[in-house]
Amino acid sequence: MEFKDYYKIMEVKRDATQDEIKRSYRKLARKYHPDVSKEADAEARFKELGEAYEVLGDAEKRVAYDQLGADFKGGQEFRPPPDWNTGFEFSGGGFPGGDAADNSDFFSSLFGQGFRTGGAGRSAPHAEGEDHHAKVRINLEDTFQGATRTITLRVPGVDANGHVVARERVLNVTIPKGIREGQHIRLSGQGSAGAGGRAGDLYLQVEFQPHPLFRGEGRDIYLDLPVTPWEAALGATIKVPTLGGIVELKIPEGSSSGRKLRLKGRGIPGTPPGDCYVILAIALPPADTEAAQAFYRKMAQELNFNPRAKMGL
Numbered sequence: 001m002e003f004k005d006y007y008k009i010m011e012v013k014r015d016a017t018q019d020e021i022k023r024s025y026r027k028l029a030r031k032y033h034p035d036v037s038k039e040a041d042a043e044a045r046f047k048e049l050g051e052a053y054e055v056l057g058d059a060e061k062r063v064a065y066d067q068l069g070a071d072f073k074g075g076q077e078f079r080p081p082p083d084w085n086t087g088f089e090f091s092g093g094g095f096p097g098g099d100a101a102d103n104s105d106f107f108s109s110l111f112g113q114g115f116r117t118g119g120a121g122r123s124a125p126h127a128e129g130e131d132h133h134a135k136v137r138i139n140l141e142d143t144f145q146g147a148t149r150t151i152t153l154r155v156p157g158v159d160a161n162g163h164v165v166a167r168e169r170v171l172n173v174t175i176p177k178g179i180r181e182g183q184h185i186r187l188s189g190q191g192s193a194g195a196g197g198r199a200g201d202l203y204l205q206v207e208f209q210p211h212p213l214f215r216g217e218g219r220d221i222y223l224d225l226p227v228t229p230w231e232a233a234l235g236a237t238i239k240v241p242t243l244g245g246i247v248e249l250k251i252p253e254g255s256s257s258g259r260k261l262r263l264k265g266r267g268i269p270g271t272p273p274g275d276c277y278v279i280l281a282i283a284l285p286p287a288d289t290e291a292a293q294a295f296y297r298k299m300a301q302e303l304n305f306n307p308r309a310k311m312g313l
Contacts, residue, residue, distance in 0.1 A: 004106045005074035006052035006065065014070060017162030018059065025053040051107050059164045060090050061111060063156035066164070080109055086207065089134040089153040089169060091192060129192035129200035136185075137209045138175055140216055143268055144243040146177030151204070173204065178269040181208050181216055213241060219274025220267045226283040227251060242266045242276050249278060257282045 007014050012024050031037060032045040039045065055061045064085055072078060103112075134153050142149065151173050154166040173185060184203045191200025214221045225240055235253035239246050244266060251261075259280045267274025287293045306313075 001078055001105050001109060003072045003074060003076045003078035004048075004052070004104060005072070006055050008074055009048055009052040010056055012056075014066070015163065016056075018057070018158055018164065019162050021053070021056050025049065025057065047102060048104075051103055055107070055111070059158050060088075060156040062164050063154070063166045064088055065110070067166075078106065083137065083207070084110075086135045086137055087152070087154055088166075089132050089155045089202070091130050091132050128197040129194035131200040132191040132202045133205065134202070135205045135207055136173075137207050138179075139209050140211050140214055140221065140243060140268075142175045143177065143179050143206075143208075147175045149173055149175060171202075175206075178219075178273075179206055180219060180268060180270075181206055214243065214276075216268065218268075219270050220277060221274065222277045222279060224281055225249075225278045226281050227255070229282055229284065232256065232280065232282050240278060243268075251280070255280055 007016075010016075010021060010024050011028065012021055016024075028049050029046065032039060032042045032049060034043045034046055037046070055065050067088075068080070068084065136151055136153075138147075138149065141147075149172075151171050153169045153171065155169050156164065156166050159165045171187070171190070173187070175185065179185070182205065184205050187202040187204065189199040190202035193199050208216050214223055216222075221243060223240065223242075227236075227238070230236075231238060231251050232255040233253070235255075236251045237248055238251060240249045240263075242263060247263065247266070249261060249263065252259075257280060261278045261280070263276040263278065265273045266276035285292065287296050
């Protein structure tokens with residue numbers, strides 16, 4: 001997928017005001033409109049221009065696009081970082097129209113369905129304020145125990161001079177025990193102020209921070225556990241970490257790498273709670289001494305073992 005330099009397409013500088021972007025769009029739209037333009041690539045340029053203006057002409061999209069940085073060049077191979085839009089607060093239900101057929105793959109990867117945080121803004125005829133949405137990252141330990149955390153969001157807007165800005169908003173958020181990835185925390189009245197009615201709400205979509213040991217899937221958690229060859233071959237009872245602390249796990253005799261063992265109820269709390277799945281990975285001692293090398297040679301001689309026998313090798 002190619003990176004789209006929307007500023008180059010719009011023929012404006014990165015520090016252009018919103019009014020300058022609007023004027024440039026009107027000028028270029030007249031130049032490349034397929035009904036009047038004599039340019040050979042008018043239709044393609046007009047389509048590309050419309051996509052660029054949909055991003056740069058909207059303060060929220062523009063702030064999100066800008067945080068990707070100025071180092072990317074148009075046409076450069078690009079993949080958005082997995083957490084590129086985390087911590088931004090947006091109005092409504094996200095960015096509509098991101099999956100339309102007329103939009104490029106680049107646009108859809110940033111502002112398509114995957115970008116939306118769920119929910120919908122309140123309809124305009126009502127006096128109630130609009131709902132806001134943001135993605136936030138929490139630790140797995142927070143959902144296991146419940147916690148109160150200080151979360152900083154970036155709120156896009158336009159300053160008095162017409163430049164897009166992102167002010168910081170700091171919130172103390174109670175993280176419910178047992179919340180799963182993809183679920184929302186609703187902060188009542190923390191959206192847009194209403195015109196005579198109640199303020200909108202702020203919905204925080206939860207994602208988990210990468211954990212050094214565990215990964216979450218629904219209410220279950222997974223742990224890759226190194227074991228010695230003799231623990232796997234002979235069986236053993238060993239200590240393993242869980243979100244709730246250290247527990248003992250019985251390794252069955254004759255276990256192999258990739259075997260999955262379950263610690264029931266040791267996952268994310270709920271009704272019922274999730275489980276903790278331990279994936280065994282046999283770790284070989286290094287052959288970094290003469291004695292160790294001699295031991296491995298003895299094993300090769302005395303153990304009639306061919307791991308490739310089923311392949312006919």
